[in-house]
Amino acid sequence: MPYSTPFHLVSVNGSPRAPSRTGSLLQVINDALSVRLPVRHSAIDLAGEASALLAAPTRDRLSPAGESLVRTVEAADVLILGTPVYRGSYSGLFKHLFDLVGFDALAGKVAVLAATGGSPLHGLVTEHQLRPLLGFFGTYTVPTTVYATEADFTDYRLTNPAIGARAERAVSEAARLLDRRALVAPLTVAPPAVTLVQTA
Incomplete structure (x- = not known):
């Protein structure tokens, strides 16, 4: 289907x-999704943004650079989120970024979840840690998550075709969700109907 504007992928x-x-x-x-849909891509690598984030314990203490970073996340149509596993969960940098994101800013957005770790034993981190975090924000997370271990890479390049196939399946699910623009709109809840009863 044709699109009037590209999706903002963060x-x-x-x-x-x-x-x-x-x-x-x-x-x-990112590359797999870009083949399927027109996207405008903003890449955030927290290794280079640590000083802009960690110096601010709360949103009102952010520098202009830090505020711009958080606003970029909030402005996404679709998110691709990845973290290495640290002590069974996401990294502290990753958590701090989402501590600063507005609680309703990601409602109705679409997200693909990914993680890397040293062992297959941490493979459920996407289900037990990342998915509940995005559930708090009301974000649609696609059913397929992508987890890779050190053995799946050669010199930091993904070389395991099974992981590549799983990534393809995840972005296919994201593309189907994005095709239904009604699902991407922020969630709204209608107030309950109230019936007034007059008494003598």
């Missing part, structure tokens, strides 16, 4: 290091 790499396997995985997912 990818967030929660790794505190550069280069990173997480960044490589996100690039694979």
Whole structure:
């Protein structure tokens, strides 16, 4: 179907290091989605943004650069979110960014969830950590998540075709959601009907 404007795709790499396997995985997912839909891509690598975020414990303490970063996340039509696994969860940098995002700013948006780790034992981090976080924001997360271990990369380049196929499936699900623009609109809840009863 034709689109009047491209979708604003924002990818967030929660790794505190550069280069990173997480960044490589996100690039694979970004490229796969860009083939399916017209997108305008903003890439956020938190390794280079730590000083703009961690110096501000609350949103009102953000520098102009930090505020611009958070607003970029909030302005996305579709998010591709990735983090390395730290102690069974997402990185502290990743968590702090989403501590600063407006609680209703991502309602009705679409997100693809990804993570990297040293062992397959952490493969459910996308379900137990990332999906509940995005559920708080009212974001539509696609059913398929993408998790990769160190063994799936060679020199920071994804080389396991099974992970690539899983990324393709995830972005296919995201594209179908984005085709239904009504699902991307922010959620609204109608107030309950009230019936007034007069008594003598």
